[in-house]
Amino acid sequence: MHTQLLGIDWGTSNRRAYLVGRDGKCLARHADDQGMLAVGGDFAGSLAALRASMGVGAAIPVVMSGMVGSASGWQEVPYLDTGVPLTALPAHLAPVAGHPGCFIVPGYCTRDGAVDVMRGEETQLLGAAGRGLSDGWVVLPGTHSKWVFLRGGRVDQLVTYMTGELFAMLAAGGTLAALMAGGPDDASAFAAGLQEARRARPLSNALFGVRARVVSKTMAAAQARSFVSGLLIGTEFVAAQGHADSAIDIIASPALSARYERAAEHYGMPARAHDPDEVYLAALAHFFERL
Structure with a gap:
């Protein structure tokens, strides 16, 4: 029986790893910029280097979530239908071919009306569900902000907004870039x-x-960055109103969570914030049953 597990949230740009015991206690953690795009396809070599840097032996099993399971990742893992409950995720772990003890968590795809997908967030949702969030709206802000309605521990609705990516693109180039520089x-x-x-x-x-406000001197250029942030995040809340008008739970870093809490207050939505590391660690405890 394994007493330890290495969990890795392996995204497009960044990677977070946690060594946990069967009791759920975090024994070591690591974060770096070695996301999918940085490893150049050498996921096995990158994992070996990560193990070495954390002092984690090769016999300790690994459970990975995020873009590592995408078509551009280590091994493509098919999406689950949203009829599969979050608590069933451990039963659907995909073994990495040629690497015993390494597994990838599948994401979810919804095809009810608009098609939408997620990879990585399902693991956080599993942890959140295990901490009592089995019903209601959960918001997971980020590059691609997810609004997920949980019903009975299942993903009942999924809506994605390209908020973070769009903000970064607007700040990096184009008409608004100079205004958003500072x-x-x-x-x-x-x-x-x-x-x-x-x-x-x-x-x-x-x-x-936004540009019109600045050039007409209706708004100072120094305010453009915050205004655009409010506009993009506000677009999510406006779209959500009418079907997500009750309390929401937010899973995000403290800085990003604070922005969404301010937005929720503005739109009259009670909000509760949850630490992403804590819900991820709570999820990892569920995977021991498969190992």
Whole structure:
């Protein structure tokens, strides 16, 4: 019987690893920028280097989630249908061919109306469900922000917004890049962006309005970055209103969670924040039953 497990949240750009005991206690952790794009396809070599840096022996099993299971990852793992409950994830772990003791957690795909997918967030949701969040809306902000409605421990609805990616692209190049290059976190500009999202204008029109506000001297250029952040996050909440108008649970880093909590307050949605490391560790405890 294995007494330890190495869990890895292996995303596109970043990677987080946790060595846990069967009691759920975290024995060691590691974070780096060796995501899917950085390893150049050498996932086995990258994992071996990670084990060495953490002092984790080759006999300790590994459970990986995230983009490591995508078509561009180590091994493509088919999506599960949302009818499969979160608690059944351990039974669906996919062994990595040629690497005994290494497993990948499958993601979910919903095909009810609009098609949507997730990889990685399902593991956090498993941990959240194990901590009592079996029903209601859970928001997982990030590069691709996920709004997930859990019903009886199953993924009942899934909606993804490219909020983080779009914000990064706007800041990196194009019409708004120079305006978004600097400026402190401005709470009033963020709130103004949230309010602008309420107008429900087409997003491309609302984004051009940021430039119009600055060149017309209606808004200071230093406020543009926070305004755009509020506008993009607000777009999620406007889309959610009408079907997610009750309390929401947010799983995100403290800084990002704080932004979504401010947005939730603005839109009259009670919000509870959860630490992503804690829910991930809670999920890892479930996988011991498969090992």
